[in-house]
């Protein structure tokens with residue numbers, strides 16, 4: 001008598017854990033959204049039956065990728081303004097356009113990014129933006145997993161207006177999404193250069209009362225470092241330590257401009273870091289000292305940042321840049337090798353989001369967040385080292401099937417979770433609106 005499960009993924013090359021060996025011709029059994037079992041295909045064929053089976057012959061089966069820093073609703077600004085320094089790009093292009101955004105725009109732009117993530121193998125992401133309720137609705141609809149938070153600023157927000165209304169908005173989000181199997185809420189003050197210290201302190205206090213993670217942009221550019229030093233007489237990291245902001249519940253994005261002392265501080269407080277190589281390269285921000293952070297035992301994940309500063313959300317190409325940026329910056333081909341990068345994009349990202357007991361690797365009892373890549377492709381053969389192939393050769397479109405919480409979101413490159421053509425129609429409408437918002441119509 002066979003045990004009935006929901007889904008069997010059969011005969012694939014199974015990479016269950018980014019640091020362990022992959023097994024050819026293995027099958028994975030999924031029930032109630034979690035991994036129930038895996039092993040050699042012939043053994044599992046005797047044990048399990050399922051109404052849905054996916055044949056993964058000549059395919060790689062692996063945990064979905066984790067994008068630890070993004071602003072998915074910025075997809076509507078992809079290519080709107082490029083080739084500018086961060087502060088100019090923000091103040092002259094992005095903030096003016098964002099001052100005219102609205103819930104509808106945020107929802108459909110988020111759906112566009114959800115389609116892009118499903119198509120390129122990202123199953124979990126961390127997002128900070130305006131009208132984050134709409135991002136949550138899109139994430140729920142698309143079937144992805146996420147840690148989400150409304151951006152907190154020291155100036156009035158297009159969404160909630162003054163800051164006390166901001167905390168009300170976050171409280172409402174916490175209430176609305178409590179107990180959701182895939183959506184969790186964080187407290188996300190934007191950055192030390194957009195939030196005064198008192199507000200950062202308030203955000204940290206609020207997060208700790210609510211027992212929620214804190215997410216912030218930190219030490220992204222040389223300008224930020226210089227401005228904070230001029231105003232406060234210390235580095236951005238030292239400032240956050242001084243006001244009691246830092247702790248193991250903090251995820252800091254970018255962390256490019258760090259002194260040795262800053263890195264020691266981050267390590268001492270157990271702060272987790274999101275490395276955003278493509279955004280840092282494109283905005284000319286610099287190279288984050290990732291090997292030095294890892295050497296201090298700091299948990300590092302990888303993030304794409306928003307599509308307006310990347311300009312895509314493909315975590316495979318992000319892994320490629322993550323490794324190569326370190327090598328070219330140091331003139332050292334041994335810096336940040338492929339196995340470390342693959343770990344950062346899976347289990348490292350899961351740890352960065354505090355979700356390592358649920359995602360980041362495939363183990364019995366963990367979530368069935370699974371991607372399947374076709375390996376019979378010219379650029380993926382022959383296969384000597386799987387981690388090298390995934391970091392240096394694979395691309396998002398190599399993902400054939402995407403599964404989150406046991407639900408098939410994409411099968412044979414067709415998105416099943418929602419109607420993608422409707423998303424494109426809505427984005428064409430929003431494109432016209434954005435052009436008119438910025439006076440380019």
Ligand SMILES: [Zn+2]
Pocket residue numbers: 069070071217253305306
């Ligand atoms: Zn960002």
